[in-house]
Amino acid sequence: LEAWKRGGFSFPGLAEPLEAITWEMRAGDGGYHTLSELEQSLRSLVDTYPNLGRLVEVGRSVEGRPLWALVLSDHPYEREADETSLRVLGAHHGDEWISFELSLSLGWYLAERYGTDPDITALLDEHEVWIWPVVNPDGVMEASRYNARGVDLNRNYGFTWRPIERS
Numbered sequence: 001l002e003a004w005k006r007g008g009f010s011f012p013g014l015a016e017p018l019e020a021i022t023w024e025m026r027a028g029d030g031g032y033h034t035l036s037e038l039e040q041s042l043r044s045l046v047d048t049y050p051n052l053g054r055l056v057e058v059g060r061s062v063e064g065r066p067l068w069a070l071v072l073s074d075h076p077y078e079r080e081a082d083e084t085s086l087r088v089l090g091a092h093h094g095d096e097w098i099s100f101e102l103s104l105s106l107g108w109y110l111a112e113r114y115g116t117d118p119d120i121t122a123l124l125d126e127h128e129v130w131i132w133p134v135v136n137p138d139g140v141m142e143a144s145r146y147n148a149r150g151v152d153l154n155r156n157y158g159f160t161w162r163p164i165e166r167s
Contacts, residue, residue: 039068062148070131
């Protein structure tokens with residue numbers, strides 16, 4: 001921010017440095033969703049589209065927050081052997097809030113258009129789409145790039161990923 005200011009850029013209306021903006025200042029009241037609002041929206045989506053969506057708690061964060069994933073498919077409660085899974089992961093970095101907003105919006109977009117948009121209908125008929133809007137809820141709560149263990153998740157995945165063999 002200071003480099004931008006030295007370069008002649010101004011930020012009218014910004015009373016404090018960006019680093020001082022807290023989660024509470026961003027969330028709610030028409031801003032970004034809080035984690036509880038995110039969960040409510042996911043639950044509302046699966047309640048609205050019960051034959052298309054399923055909500056799964058895939059685990060818990062270091063600090064015990066639920067890790068929610070949305071499954072969208074023409075058969076969300078069964079694993080169809082001939083379907084590939086697609087995954088959308090948001091909020092690896094807790095200070096990149098728009099990534100989970102986009103993930104959540106994608107879920108609603110797909111669900112709302114299923115059955116009327118032929119491309120989206122084909123996508124969900126032929127694939128199982130997993131949308132995990134917040135990978136790092138502890139980081140989101142702290143507005144931090146890192147998780148509660150000080151790890152940058154986006155930089156610490158294994159580099160020798162291999163497909164899982166299914167029997």
